[in-house]
Amino acid sequence: MRKGVANDPQRKDKIARAALDLLAEGGLRAVTHRTIASRAGVPLGSVTYYYATLDDVFVAAFELMQQEIDARFDLPAAPTQAVARAQIVDSICGSSRASAREVVLYREMYAYGSRSERVAELVRRFEQRWIASLTTHFPEPAARALDALMEGWTIHQSWNPGRLDADMVARAVDALADAYTAEADTAQRAKAAAERPTTTGANHR
Amino acid sequence: MRKGVANDPQRKDKIARAALDLLAEGGLRAVTHRTIASRAGVPLGSVTYYYATLDDVFVAAFELMQQEIDARFDLPAAPTQAVARAQIVDSICGSSRASAREVVLYREMYAYGSRSERVAELVRRFEQRWIASLTTHFPEPAARALDALMEGWTIHQSWNPGRLDADMVARAVDALADAYTAEADTAQRAKAAAERPTTTGANHR
Numbered sequence: 001m002r003k004g005v006a007n008d009p010q011r012k013d014k015i016a017r018a019a020l021d022l023l024a025e026g027g028l029r030a031v032t033h034r035t036i037a038s039r040a041g042v043p044l045g046s047v048t049y050y051y052a053t054l055d056d057v058f059v060a061a062f063e064l065m066q067q068e069i070d071a072r073f074d075l076p077a078a079p080t081q082a083v084a085r086a087q088i089v090d091s092i093c094g095s096s097r098a099s100a101r102e103v104v105l106y107r108e109m110y111a112y113g114s115r116s117e118r119v120a121e122l123v124r125r126f127e128q129r130w131i132a133s134l135t136t137h138f139p140e141p142a143a144r145a146l147d148a149l150m151e152g153w154t155i156h157q158s159w160n161p162g163r164l165d166a167d168m169v170a171r172a173v174d175a176l177a178d179a180y181t182a183e184a185d186t187a188q189r190a191k192a193a194a195e196r197p198t199t200t201g202a203n204h205r
Numbered sequence: 206m207r208k209g210v211a212n213d214p215q216r217k218d219k220i221a222r223a224a225l226d227l228l229a230e231g232g233l234r235a236v237t238h239r240t241i242a243s244r245a246g247v248p249l250g251s252v253t254y255y256y257a258t259l260d261d262v263f264v265a266a267f268e269l270m271q272q273e274i275d276a277r278f279d280l281p282a283a284p285t286q287a288v289a290r291a292q293i294v295d296s297i298c299g300s301s302r303a304s305a306r307e308v309v310l311y312r313e314m315y316a317y318g319s320r321s322e323r324v325a326e327l328v329r330r331f332e333q334r335w336i337a338s339l340t341t342h343f344p345e346p347a348a349r350a351l352d353a354l355m356e357g358w359t360i361h362q363s364w365n366p367g368r369l370d371a372d373m374v375a376r377a378v379d380a381l382a383d384a385y386t387a388e389a390d391t392a393q394r395a396k397a398a399a400e401r402p403t404t405t406g407a408n409h410r
């Protein structure tokens with residue numbers, strides 16, 4: 001530990017939060033050790049003490065952001081699958097959907113993840129956590145499909161003003177949630193059978 | 206037109222392509238008028254002649270990228286909806302899926318779109334074009350849901366090595382494509398009826 005810099009977890013978080021603010025406002029280009037120190041109101045030495053590289057700050061900052069997002073959702077705690085479905089719909093187009101700031105930060109995280117293996121690893125970990133949380137209610141392929149739908153719709157909505165229609169979203173969520181059940185298998189077989197030519201042997205050439 | 210700089214559309218494209226290369230390799234921070242000129246092998250004055258601002262170059266570069274992606278897909282030309290569905294599956298996890306370079310460029314475009322109203326407008330236009338192309342085969346809500354699924358899965362896949370299972374993807378595509386049909390309405394009503402308490406009047410309080 002360097003002289004004169006106390007190991008203060010609150011200060012460490014404060015610095016990561018300042019980095020998030022700068023990222024949200026001006027993007028990667030706006031973030032340096034110096035601008036972070038100024039924004040956090042701490043000495044430059046304090047920033048470099050806790051975070052030797054900007055990569056370190058970004059990793060801490062994105063982890064902080066993800067904690068805030070996670071705090072809004074607790075899918076495993078949903079008592080029934082129906083409640084879990086409603087939570088998913090709400091996370092896409094309802095009150096718990098991503099804020100404008102979060103969307104901007106996600107875009108920055110993804111762009112930076114192309115350049116930083118550690119941030120790419122973080123993104124993978126966030127995704128795995130989401131899928132694990134979805135699999136407490138849905139079969140794994142449905143969890144993967146729902147996860148993709150949530151991501152895609154959140155992104156698309158972020159470019160367009162106005163909310164998506166909740167009924168439209170609910171139907172898509174229901175369709176994916178039900179797509180990998182035994183019932184879906186039966187329905188698919190029935191459909192395939194219906195589409196098959198009725199004259200036996202017609203396809204046996 | 207300035208002296209000594211011919212209006213040459215090929216050179217204009219060449220400059221935009223050089224900007225794309227730099228963006229893919231080093232991100233926004235790697236792109237300046239100077240690095241573009243050097244990469245394209247043209248005089249600096251030529252870059253500033255065709256593109257007064259970096260914003261102008263980025264808009265042209267992302268348009269070029271989108272043209273290349275569009276050239277791989279022609280959903281409206283698909284003879285049947287089944288063929289269109291197969292093309293969608295292929296665009297998510299098959300041979301026509303986004304390349305690693307395209308994914309990196311998309312991430313840059315999105316991040317930069319937070320800072321540039323013109324690039325944000327471009328992203329909106331790309332999305333509207335995709336949805337319009339999907340609506341040649343699917344009802345509009347299905348087109349929107351499929352568009353979100355394609356986007357989300359493309360992004361998630363980009364962080365993880367290995368391909369998604371095509372059967373899993375096909376089931377999700379089928380589920381969304383069928384989610385807004387009259388049949389889906391009937392099925393939903395039947396399901397709702399099945400879940401309703403059987404004792405008539407039980408809910409009439």
